Amino acid sequence: MIINHPLLGPRDSQEFTYLGDAGLIERPDWQAEDAADAFYEYLYLRDNPAGLHKELWYHEQGDRSWLVVTRNISSHEIISVELARDVARQKGRSK
């Protein structure tokens, strides 16, 4: 697979390591009342859809940025690639 890095252009997916569902960006509030349940769901449960999947890739052999890749996991077709930083900021995170 070729991942079209927003800063570096098309890169071989072998340069990256894979973490999983991009929902992992949204870490629950550890001080919330329901933190135990929220962290259980955050850490262990996955949507695992048979279609479009937003996922985190880390450019370990490159510029070490985290990317959010939207990929059709039934065909391996990559739909879009964004910097995870930008995605997190859009969700109101500071970084």
Place this chain on the structure above:
Amino acid sequence: MRYSGFRVIKEALTGHKGWTPAWRDPEPQSQYDIVVIGGGGHGLATAYYLAKEFNQKRIAVIEKGWIGSGNVGRNTTIIRSNYLLDGNEPFYEFSMKLWEGLEQDFNFNAMVSQRGVLNLCHSDAQRDAMTRRGNAMRLNGVDAELLDAEGVRKMAPFLNFDNARFPIKGGLLQPRGGTVRHDAVAWGYARGADSRGVDILQNCEVTGFRIENGKCLGVETSRGFIGAKKVGCAVAGSSGKVMSFAGMRLPIESHVLQAFVSEGLKPILPGVITYGAGHFYVSQSDKGGLVFGGDIDGYNSYAQRGNLPVVEDVCEGGMSLMPMIGRARLLRMWGGIMDMSMDGSPIIDRTGIDGLYFNGGWCYGGFKATPASGWCFAHLLATDAPHPTATAYRFDRFRKGLMIDEKGMGAQPNLH
């Protein structure tokens, strides 16, 4: 019809006119007592043991394609029970014992061949870990032998013993491990289940569950609604997709694993050999092809095919371990979808929905578990209580911190 040597001779002398299809192709009924989703090894074994061991009636197996079209026909056919942890080892040994009696039990030649499984070690630390694993196996009554380098050399002199980086220091041998003709497992269970009245419904895809007031009343399928008092789901890589119809999120990701077969060669491998310094396992089929595999590709996938970097990685592992295979040509390769769980161990449990049961999370180790998985799932479906060897395979072990993490990788499914 019972198969036997006598029968083969009789049919040979009478023009093979007496053979009948090994299972029926029935129309779905509107209501069953138990419906098992998934006509793979685990689903068919579940139906077989439900009918045979737990005296259940009115059972159906629902399969979206043809039986055995999924992972039971795509694996590398290895059976073993060389696990470390208490939650796993008794279960896999139960499975091994069932393998040993399977062919007599279901009257089908599954070519169960206990040719031995040898895991190699390449450092002192790895040998210590194998000593520990072997001891854990023996404490559970399982056969395990620790071999030194000379012992390995006697079994497999062709290995690359003096590799500068990864010399072979020894290995852990399970003599009772081996290989089984994988398709025949599906066919044998299907035939055994069918002859006990189980309806095997092929080309029947589940499209939803009918759930009212927290109780599962049956499944919606491409061939209409099928009612059931109890529904068991055993669909391996499609677990996430099917259980989402019931509104469930699982501690499972689907990943693709590739497997490979070389051209046919004269007998060179005595049994199953696994490389301890890379991820590579190999055995030789009775047709002569080297059957081998390695790591999963490492990213979520429902496509039953992988990518080339893993092909290269697996072949490098093979060349590093046994350089003699360098001239052998790769004949075929394929991919299957693995239900990778968060701790690398499976789940056989009730769900939060009455009458809906789940069997999955087998990662890429489901084939060896087929008989015990079927038996334990049948036990759960028939009695509503877990089988004694499968009590640890619960959904709530993640919430409670009772993971069964053989590799110690944590909640990172692509690393198990």
